[in-house]
Amino acid sequence: MSSPVEIPFPSIVRIERDGASPVFLQIARQMINAIQRGVLRTGVRLPGTRTLAELLDVHRKTVVAAYQELDAQGWIELVPNKGTFVAHRLPGQEDSPAGFGAELLSGYPRTAGFAFEQSMLLDRPVTLSRAGLEFTDGLPDVRLAPLGKLAKAYSSVLRRGNNRKFLGYSHVEGNSYFREKMADYLNNTRGLHIGTDNILTTRGIQMGIYLASMLLLRSGDNVVVGNLSYYVANMIFQQAGANILQVPVDEEGISIEAVRALCEMRQIRMLYITPHHHYPTTVTLSAERRMALLSLSVQYGFVILEDDHDYDFHYHSSPVLPLASADRAGMVVYVGSFCKAIAPGLRSGYLVAPANLIHELGKMRRIIDRQGDLLMEQALGELLDEGEIQRHIKKATKVYHSRRDHLQKLLDEQLSPFLRFTTPPGGLAVWTEWRKDISLMRVSRECSRYGLHLPQTLLFQNEGLSGARLGFGNLNEEELGNAVEILNTVLSKAGYVH
Structure with a gap:
């Protein structure tokens, strides 16, 4: 039987003095982990409470409480006049399926013990690199981001006495003040004619595409994309069970004739497009094709999912207004974000659509993200109101x-x-x-x-x-x-x- 003096308890038990868990529970849980990993074997005698308290630099009563917790869970045995020992029969070994608890843990399981469907989606993910x-x-370039202005605005919101309304749960489609300022901003810069009830805040463009796809697409639906197209959006459509149909892209954008031909042959549910700068080729959809595409969407009843991922940066004449600015039939769902205007790590996006669709999308968003970041949205709304974001862009x-x-x-x-x-x-x-x-x-x-x-x-x-x-x-x-x-x-x- 091993002597307790030989066991390096200060290495086994690492105490976080400012941790959220009580110290006695930290000691108990880490000793359980050591027993499961075989560091503390069954039958090993543990130090007395005074000795362990000295080794861990805690009060004796803390160790007493930890031992009581371990005893209550069945991990140790208190033998009168002999001492405290790791239990010979550990929790989980009694009345359990063969193998469960019988072998001590050597580490966290590498594979799940149950079957699940595996997908090819993101098998070629965006790779991170430490290259210079x-x-x-x-x-x-995040080095250009107005972090000082943003930090000041965010800190100001935190210090206010009325900030509690941003710290609890909410059932709205995002911070109402932010949505109001966002509506003004989009109306002024993109020629839209929207109010707060036309905006749902998201954690970026991909979340907007995902929400729209999960609500609007069903298995077997046909989605038209350009050849080439944004691979992440294509993965989302595949996840929704849709069939992806490609149409050619030339120097004026996607081929309207190819879209029309597809519509004449089969039912099209959605068309995904990045018209301002097509992804990946950067071409701009011509004004003539924009109007023709809107006309086709009304004629054949398909949704236009407009991804305006980098509208803010244009270098010559004024940018071509988005399709959503000319949509009079409610066929366009428009997604955008501040992730490129400010920084990718600032996950602040928006989805623009008719109010009844925004209401349904809001229900779906609450399943995965109940309300978004109301504090950050308040800060961004104030920066929009002060013109700071516009000046930065x-x-x-x-x-x-x-x-x-x-x-x-x-x-x-x-x-x-x-x-x-x-x-x-x-x-x-x-x-x-x-x-x-x-x-x-x-x-x-x-x-x-x-x-x-x-x-x-x-x-x-x-x-x-x-x-x-x-x-x-x-x-x-x-x-x-x-x-x-x-x-x-x-x-x-x-x-x-x-």
Whole structure:
């Protein structure tokens, strides 16, 4: 029988003095864990309460309470005149299925003990990298985010005496003040004609797409997307059980004739589109096609799910207004967010639709996210009211415009033998079409050796296509220069001669 002196109890029991759990429960639970892992074996004599109290630097009464808890649960045995021992028959060994409790735990189970359906969705997820440089699919530079202004506004909301209304549960479609300011902002910048009852707040665009899909789609429904299209949205549609039908995309956006042909052949439930800057090719849907698409949606009764993921950044003339601004029949569901306008980690999005649909979507959102972040929404609403977000977007647009032009120059000077591109009128990414003899996966792997992360999700390569979406927003001009230089080095060393 092991001596209790040989057991390193200070290593077994780590006490958090400021933890939420009482200290005696921390001691009891960690000793149970040690018994389950076999560190404290059955029959081992435990130290007396005074000795263990000294070892753990706690009051003796705390250890007494811990031992009482362990005894009550059946993990230890108190033997008069002999001491305290780990129980020979542990909880779970009596009247239990074979194997349960019979073997001590060596760690948390690696696999579930029950069957469940496995999905191919996100088998190629967005990968995180510690590389110093990274091309994204069009993320902003968080270094430009107005964090000071946001922190001040958020802190102010927390300090107010009336903040309790933001700290409890709510049954509304988001912070009413934020929705009011958001309605004003969207009406002024996007030509919408909405009120607070037309807005549901979300945790970003993907949540908006998910909620709309779960409510509006049923298994077997047909969803039309561009070829190419946003892979995450496609995964959401597949999760909803929908069939995905692709239509061509050219320099004016998706083909209206192809959409019409599909509608004549089968019932279409939804069309998903990123009209301002098509994902991934960045082309803008022409005004003529916008009106034709709205007309088709009314004629054939399909929902238009409009994803306006980077409307805020445009570099030349005024941006083309969203389809939702010209929707008079209630056929458009419009999703957007501040994740690119401010920072991706700020999960603040919105979904715009007719009031009766917003009401139903609000019910569905409460299943997965009861109310959103009312405190943050209040702070954002105040920044909108003060014009801080609008000023930030105006300043950031100038920075991103300069970075786009700089990347264009770098691509022309260093990579023109390998690829071609069209300068996008806005957004935070450039679509590049590469020579078909270049393996983009190989280029991605080699770039990582030089400290440049080129995610697989940005690469589109098959027999008829070789393209990559290069986001420039997160890189300053020096970093863009380094990234393009790495690409040039990799391509040259790989033997892709000019």
